[in-house]
Amino acid sequence: MRQLKLSKAFTLVEPGPVVLVTTHDGDKGNIMTISWTMVLDFKPVFAITTGEWNHSFAALRDRRECVIAIPPVDMLDKVVGIGTCSGADTDKFARFKLTAVPGRVVRAPLIKECLANIECKVVDIVRKHDIVVLEGVAAYVDPARKEKRTVHAVGDGTFVVDGRRMDRRKLMASKIPEGL
Numbered sequence: 466m467r468q469l470k471l472s473k474a475f476t477l478v479e480p481g482p483v484v485l486v487t488t489h490d491g492d493k494g495n496i497m498t499i500s501w502t503m504v505l506d507f508k509p510v511f512a513i514t515t516g517e518w519n520h521s522f523a524a525l526r527d528r529r530e531c532v533i534a535i536p537p538v539d540m541l542d543k544v545v546g547i548g549t550c551s552g553a554d555t556d557k558f559a560r561f562k563l564t565a566v567p568g569r570v571v572r573a574p575l576i577k578e579c580l581a582n583i584e585c586k587v588v589d590i591v592r593k594h595d596i597v598v599l600e601g602v603a604a605y606v607d608p609a610r611k612e613k614r615t616v617h618a619v620g621d622g623t624f625v626v627d628g629r630r631m632d633r634r635k636l637m638a639s640k641i642p643e644g645l
C-alpha cells in the first residue's frame with residue numbers, strides 16, 4: 466500500500482447522504498448543507514457536526530430544533546449553493562426556489578422538494594467537537610419523488626451517487642430490530 470496524506474484520511478470514511486438542515490430563528494427559516502452526519506442508534510438519534518461559524522448555529526443552539534431534509538441527486542447544485550452562502554444575508558428558500566412546508570412538531574420548515582424530512586429536537590451540544598445531537602420526533606417520505614438516489618460527499622468537492630442496492634437481510638437478521 467502507498468502512504469496517504471493523513472489530512473486526506475477523512476475522505477475515506479466521509480459519510481452520507483449529504484443532508485440539508487433547516488432551522489427557524491423565530492423570525493425566518495434558513496437552510497444549511499451538512500455532510501458530517503452520524504446515526505447513533507436504531508432509535509431516531511443522529512449527530513451532525515457544526516458550530517458558531519455558521520449562521521444556522523444560533524437558531525440550533527437557541528431554538529433547539531431543526532429539520533433534516535434528504536435531497537436526491539437532482540438537487541445537487543442547489544445543495545452546494547445552499548452550503549456556500551449564508552442565511553445571514555440570503556433568503557435561501559427564495560434564492561434556490563424551495564418550498565418551505567410547516568412541520569407538525571418543530572417550527573423549522575420541511576423542504577417539499579426533498580425525498581424525506583425528519584423533524585428533530587436538539588438534545589445535546591458537545592462543544593469540544595462541535596457535535597450537535599438530534600432526536601427525531603416526526604419523519605416523512607415522498608413516495609412520488611421519482612429520483613431516489615442520494616448523494617455522498619467525498620469531502621474534496623466531489624460526490625458519489627447511490628448505486629446498486631444489495632440485500633443481506635437474511636445474513637444480518639440477528640442484528641436487525643424486528644419490524645425494520
Ligand SMILES: Cc1cc2nc3c(=O)[nH]c(=O)nc-3n(C[C@H](O)[C@H](O)[C@H](O)COP(=O)(O)O)c2cc1C
Nearest residue numbers: 497498499500501514515519520521548550551552
Ligand atoms: C457539500 C457541503 C457539505 C457541508 N457540510 C458541512 C458540515 O458537515 N458541517 C458544517 O458545519 N458545514 C458544512 N457545510 C458548510 C455549510 O453548509 C455552509 O457554511 C453554509 O453556508 C452555512 O449556512 P448558514 O450560514 O446559513 O448557516 C457544507 C457545505 C457543503 C457545500
